[in-house]
Amino acid sequence: MNAEDDYQNTLTNTLRKIGRNLLNYQRVEMLWKSQINISDVTVEIINGEAVVRQKKSSTRPQPMGWLAENHRKLLFSKFPEQDTKVNPETISITTSFRIEDVTLSSDRRKDILILVQERNILVHLLAETFDHTSKNDCIRLCAELDQQNARIIHEIEFLNNISKSFQDEIKEITKYLESESFINDISQNF
Secondary structure: OOHHHHHHHHHHHHHHHHHHHHHHHHHHHHHHHHHHHHOOEEEEHHHHHHHHHHHHHHHOOOOHHHHHHHHHHHHHOOOOOOOOOOOOOOOEEEEOOOOOOHHHHHHHHHHHHHHHHHHHHHHHHHHHHOOOOOHHHHHHHHHHHHHHHHHHHHHHHHHHHHHHHHHHHHHHHHHHHOOHHHHHHHHHHO
């Protein structure tokens, strides 16, 4: 392999890693949005889809920093008070989830801040600082991108664990709602 081929392979590898990290940042944003959208929501059965659509549309245009901070605040805040606007004559469902370890909040804030800053540098400043004609700069950037990707993957795994726990709870609720116990409980109270 000659020097030009070696450089081209290094540049191609660098560009692939840039793309990988950008896609993984999008996965983080998607998970933050989906968890914000399903928490602290109270819907009446008859208008549930409209409420969820409205919540999704409110997070769609938000920048990553806003999503990161709101997701962190959501996870580590106290559970909201019961919604007093709910009509007691209808069936409603409220979803909310929290992490009770308050000491984790400050660590999460630091980790999230680093993720957002690195993502912003990758998206907004890389063209100014990266010399794509330099093999050494490509090698340096690849090493940084690999370290960055490890932090992104850690966040994705954290968020996936939250999503899995939430989905497991939904399955348990669904099982209960389909059970004889639920029908008996409802019948006794009405």
